[in-house]
Amino acid sequence: KAGVTQTPRYLIKTRGQQVTLSCSPISGHRSVSWYQQTPGQGLQFLFEYFSETQRNKGNFPGRFSGRQFSNSRSEMNVSTLELGDSALYLCASSLSPGTVQPQHFGDGTRLSIL
Amino acid sequence: SQQGEEDPQALSIQEGENATMNCSYKTSINNLQWYRQNSGRGLVHLILIRSNEREKHSGRLRVTLDTSKKSSSLLITASRAADTASYFCATDRGWGGAQKLVFGQGTRLTINP
Numbered sequence: 001k002a003g004v005t006q007t008p009r010y011l012i013k014t015r016g017q018q019v020t021l022s023c024s025p026i027s028g029h030r031s032v033s034w035y036q037q038t039p040g041q042g043l044q045f046l047f048e049y050f051s052e053t054q055r056n057k058g059n060f061p062g063r064f065s066g067r068q069f070s071n072s073r074s075e076m077n078v079s080t081l082e083l084g085d086s087a088l089y090l091c092a093s094s095l096s097p098g099t100v101q102p103q104h105f106g107d108g109t110r111l112s113i114l
Numbered sequence: 115s116q117q118g119e120e121d122p123q124a125l126s127i128q129e130g131e132n133a134t135m136n137c138s139y140k141t142s143i144n145n146l147q148w149y150r151q152n153s154g155r156g157l158v159h160l161i162l163i164r165s166n167e168r169e170k171h172s173g174r175l176r177v178t179l180d181t182s183k184k185s186s187s188l189l190i191t192a193s194r195a196a197d198t199a200s201y202f203c204a205t206d207r208g209w210g211g212a213q214k215l216v217f218g219q220g221t222r223l224t225i226n227p
Binding site: 004006033035042043044045048056058090092100101102103104105106107108110 | 144145147149154155156157158159162164202204206214215216217218219220
């Protein structure tokens with residue numbers, strides 16, 4: 001069974017640009033969550049999607065948004081990029097929300113802002 | 115804000131020794147999970163322990179949970195070079211049925227051959 005796939009693996013952007021990151025969950029998994037990982041702040045929850053609906057959102061500005069498609073694939077978008085957005089963005093999937101279960105993570109997209 | 119705090123922040127031991135990492139958290143939880151992250155990779159789930167459990171084993175891993183002290187520990191026995199990684203605890207308060215993991219800052223474990 002293929003794991004969580006995130007594309008691209010690496011991305012370099014400049015301030016003010018926008019970026020879209022993609023995540024394909026494990027087949028059959030319907031819940032997708034996004035996390036930002038930085039050396040200073042560690043791992044922080046961005047948002048969670050299930051059945052194309054955002055169920056939970058972390059404490060990030062509105063420049064961070066996401067969506068989920070009917071096939072459970074998810075994208076997150078960051079607009080008006082700032083230097084502080086440089087981070088490893090991790091996507092995780094699970095069968096469904098609301099139950100006690102582990103999250104399966106992809107290897108992330110490393111975003112660098114110049 | 116971080117829910118969990120791992121202790122120590124970094125740990126270096128010899129291969130074959132046991133490694134113990136601790137995690138403290140602040141609020142009540144539904145479950146606590148431990149994850150491993152190799153450099154530049156995603157997180158790999160190790161163990162999930164529910165709030166009504168006190169101890170759990172998986173191979174060379176042993177996790178304990180003390181909800182009265184709001185703390186957990188991860189023990190790796192007979193360490194191997196391949197265990198070199200960062201280890202994170204994550205708590206899940208399960209707000210309204212939605213999953214949201216809150217991670218600690220992690221412990222960087224180095225196993226010296």
